[in-house]
Structure formats: C-alpha cells, structure tokens
Amino acid sequence: MAIPVRKCDAALGAEIVVDLSRAIDDRTFTELEGIFHDNIVVFFRDQHLTNEQHIAFSRRLGELEIHIVKKYLLPEDPEILLVSNIKNDAGEHIGLADAGFTWHSDTSYRKNPSRCSLLYAKEVPHRDGKPLGDTVFANCIAAYEALPDAMKRRLAGTKAIHRYSMRRRVDNSPRPKLTAAQLAETPDIAHPIVRSHPYTGRKALYVTAGECIGIVLRDGEQMPEDEALDMIAELDAHCVRPEFCYRHSWRIGDLVMWDNASAMHLAICDYTLPERRLMHRTTVIGPEPI
Numbered sequence: 094m095a096i097p098v099r100k101c102d103a104a105l106g107a108e109i110v111v112d113l114s115r116a117i118d119d120r121t122f123t124e125l126e127g128i129f130h131d132n133i134v135v136f137f138r139d140q141h142l143t144n145e146q147h148i149a150f151s152r153r154l155g156e157l158e159i160h161i162v163k164k165y166l167l168p169e170d171p172e173i174l175l176v177s178n179i180k181n182d183a184g185e186h187i188g189l190a191d192a193g194f195t196w197h198s199d200t201s202y203r204k205n206p207s208r209c210s211l212l213y214a215k216e217v218p219h220r221d222g223k224p225l226g227d228t229v230f231a232n233c234i235a236a237y238e239a240l241p242d243a244m245k246r247r248l249a250g251t252k253a254i255h256r257y258s259m260r261r262r263v264d265n266s267p268r269p270k271l272t273a274a275q276l277a278e279t280p281d282i283a284h285p286i287v288r289s290h291p292y293t294g295r296k297a298l299y300v301t302a303g304e305c306i307g308i309v310l311r312d313g314e315q316m317p318e319d320e321a322l323d324m325i326a327e328l329d330a331h332c333v334r335p336e337f338c339y340r341h342s343w344r345i346g347d348l349v350m351w352d353n354a355s356a357m358h359l360a361i362c363d364y365t366l367p368e369r370r371l372m373h374r375t376t377v378i379g380p381e382p383i
C-alpha cells in the first residue's frame with residue numbers, strides 16, 4: 094500500500110503520514126526516501142519519539158554528525174543537538190539559541206556537508222494562540238532551473254567559499270568564538286556553486302549569503318571580493334524568492350526532515366522568553382558536493 098502523502102501548496106514540502114516510532118521495513122523506507130527526494134522537505138506530524146527512535150531513524154539515512162559546539166549535545170545521546178532559547182538556572186542557554194537565523198544549508202562549512210537534517214519539535218512558542226518560530230525552506234533546484242542561461246553558463250565550474258564563523262546572529266554579533274582546535278577542524282572550504290544532487294543528479298544552487306565569503310572561478314583564481322559578495326547576495330536573494338519557498342508552522346510532535354543538498358532554510362526568530370522553543374536535531378553527513 095502506498096504511503097499517504099499530502100503535498101504542500103508550495104515549491105517544496107509534503108506531509109507524510111507514518112508513525113516513525115514503529116518498525117519501518119526496507120521497502121517502505123526506500124519509498125520514504127523517494128518521496129523525500131521528490132519533495133525536498135517532508136514532515137511527520139504527531140510523533141512520539143524517544144531519543145533512540147529519532148537517532149535510529151536518522152541513522153538509516155547515513156552516518157550522524159556530532160556538532161562542533163559540544164555543549165549543546167545531549168550528554169547521553171550526542172547525536173542530538175539541542176536548538177533552544179531556554180535558559181538553565183545559571184542563565185545559560187541549554188541549546189543553540191540562534192541556529193538558523195540567516196539562510197543557510199546545514200554544515201556547508203564541512204568538506205562533507207550534511208545530506209539532511211531531522212528536527213523534532215518538543216516545545217513550540219505561541220502568542221495569542223498562534224505558533225511562533227516557523228522555519229522557511231527554499232527550493233534551490235527550482236531556483237537554479239529558473240536562472241537565465243547566461244547566468245547558468247557563468248556559474249558552471251565556479252565554487253563558493255563557505256566559512257563556519259561567518260554566520261551572524263540575530264543581534265548581528267558573530268557566532269560564539271571557536272577554540273583553536275575547533276577552528277582547525279573547520280577551515281574555509283570551497284564547494285561548487287551549482288551542485289549535482291548525490292541521489293537524483295538534479296542541479297541546485299549551493300550558495301548562501303549567511304556563510305559564503307568568496308568565489309573561486311573556473312581557472313582557480315578568486316573573484317574580487319566586492320564582486321563575489323555582490324554575486325553571492327544576488328544568488329541568495331534569487332533562491333529565497335517567495336515562489337521557491339515553503340514556510341513550516343510547527344506543532345509539538347512534528348519531525349521535519351530537509352534535504353541540505355537542494356534546499357536552504359531560515360529559522361524565524363519572532364519569539365522571546367518566556368515563549369519557549371525546544372527542538373532536537375540530528376544531522377546526517379553527506380558526500381562531498383560535486
């Protein structure tokens with residue numbers, strides 16, 4: 094029997110009706126993967142998952158990343174990164190409080206960036222009965238396909254340089270400083286601006302103003318910085334045009350899974366304590382982009 098799927102009225106996104114706490118056989122899993130590749134963002138409502146079930150389902154998609162900022166990992170399950178604005182008794186955030194406040198693709202600063210991320214909603218902020226803290230996703234395959242041919246030719250063979258510490262927080266202060274060892278673990282990395290999807294081969298734009306700091310041309314020379322930053326900003330703005338986007342309004346128990354090779358995303362920070370947001374994220378490592 095086919096898995097029930099409800100496509101969103103947007104350029105990407107679909108709801109899949111499956112209870113992820115139950116055993117999923119290989120045939121069903123392969124079908125799920127196909128739906129995922131077709132829709133780029135899929136979500137499963139009303140889930141009741143233990144950490145182990147969240148991790149086990151994620152592991153079927155590949156090896157899991159242990160996030161570079163260790164203090165926000167669950168000590169007993171370090172594959173789970175807490176994304177949260179909640180503070181402990183010492184007044185410190187219990188999770189990454191500013192994850193995703195600029196458009197980005199998860200761990201694009203890695204040589205092997207994330208294939209996909211799975212974010213599970215434990216607490217969702219509300220005001221006047223309305224959920225806050227939505228996440229917006231942009232379809233970078235559709236964005237690439239909509240580019241004029243001249244721009245496609247110009248981008249062929251170019252790379253964007255991704256930097257971890259580039260991303261700015263909502264208050265415009267830089268990310269927390271990494272230790273020397275963490276910096277050594279995340280050197281700048283150049284990835285193709287137009288990447289081919291590792292499973293479907295479809296081409297997508299892979300460049301974000303949040304994390305890219307330069308462009309390497311086809312001949313290996315770097316584009317002048319001003320020109321590169323302008324082009325990065327232009328491509329980023331193109332990708333996030335409303336017609337390429339889906340905005341997810343969270344409910345407790347949602348598990349949203351997105352394809353980092355063909356989408357970028359943005360977390361909307363329209364809430365503040367005592368409005369609490371708590372998410373558990375697993376991140377699946379992908380192949381080197383080509």
Ligand code: SIN
Binds near residue numbers: 193210360361
């Ligand atoms: C992320 O960028 O991984 C977090 C997205 C979110 O919290 O909505």
